[in-house]
Amino acid sequence: MKFGSHVSIRNGYLGAAKQAAAMNAAAFQYFPKNPRSLSVKDFSIDDATACKTFCAENNLESIAHTPYPTSLTPKSDKKKENVVQSLKNDLEIADACGSIGVVVHFGKLINDHDPLASYRLMINMLDEVLDEWKGTCKILLENTGGKPGTIGTTLEELVQVRHLSEQQEKIGFCLDTCHAFASGLWNGQNWDEVLENGTELGYFEHLKAIHFNNSKYAAGSGKDRHANIFEGGYIRLEQFDQLMQTTDLTDVPFILETPKEVVSHRKEIKLLQERWG
Secondary structure: OEEEEEEOOOHHOOOOHHHHHOOOOOEEOOOEEEEEEHHHHHHOOEEEEEEEEHHHHHOOOEEOOOOOOOOOOOOHHHHHHHHHHHHHHHHHHHOOOOOEEEEEEEEOOOOOOOOHHHOOOOOOOHHHHHOOOOOOEEEEOOHHHHHHHOOOHHHHHHHHHHHHHHOOOHHEEEEEHHHHHHOOOOOOHHHHHHHHHHHHOOOHHHHEEEOOOOOOOOOOOOOOOOOOOOOOOOHHHHHHHHHHHHHHOOOOOEOOOOOOOOHHHHHHHHHHHHOOO
């Protein structure tokens, strides 16, 4: 299995890759720019290329994560334009770094009287961002961790948004285990059902990354609070075993977004490798 964690780009993209390698990780995630801004970054192509080369030489895989303000359901035309330009910038950076894709959170409900409005806007946003995109890096749609029934909590929604996009070949998925647990998609007991449904829908065929997080709250709570894999969470190790025994996930990178203040990512990656490596 390919285990890694989110790392900082404080020392550049190459520095991020070296940080991951120093933890004996097989993969890592990073913010391509300031995580709190949609500003377009004039990045160093030399640094990004060096990152790509280093990863190829050290069998490292990476994914990028869009800044926090990124939304596929923006509330204004100005915000929409900013998000579109920012996402294009994220793709350029991630592609130069040799990353698999850029993770984007599923959108939110924008109209109580017309629930389909959110999906139409998301598809429009994705098409606008990807229309002229020629790189290999993909947009990776991430499931949300809201209460059961909240937008973005089912595999059907994720698959359908991709299917209805004119650029579907440029879109993949990122599964967050905490989000899946919090939303009731995966309750710890029904992985076989999730796997069967996802396989029939074609979800797992396009799954490119997993955010590997435990949950501080019970299944179906609708609370997105990450916990460490081995302590402080409601998802038991034997429930995580079900994922690890899934052959469809063998080549998918598992990226920790767990509280490193409790257990360092270096130690947690070591524990993951000892149990499932």
